[in-house]
Amino acid sequence: MLEGRETHVEYEPIGKAKHIGIKIVDNETQEVIQEIPSKKIVEMIDKLCELAGLMVDERV
Numbered sequence: 001m002l003e004g005r006e007t008h009v010e011y012e013p014i015g016k017a018k019h020i021g022i023k024i025v026d027n028e029t030q031e032v033i034q035e036i037p038s039k040k041i042v043e044m045i046d047k048l049c050e051l052a053g054l055m056v057d058e059r060v
Contacts, residue, residue, distance in 0.1 A: 007033060015042040016049070 006027040014021035014037075021042070024034040 005033075014039070016046045 007024050010023045022036045023032050
């Protein structure tokens with residue numbers, strides 16, 4: 001997938017917990033080739049944690 005392409009890696013905090021996310025970016029076009037973890041996964045985890053927090057708050 002990356003063979004023959006000039007790329008670089010960028011790190012950034014993602015999600016509410018500010019975990020480190022990794023992006024592989026094409027040097028020429030600045031297109032994001034791959035995100036690890038993907039934004040969709042991070043959004044799902046944030047939502048699940050939010051819902052779990054609501055359930056814990058309701059029991060107390």
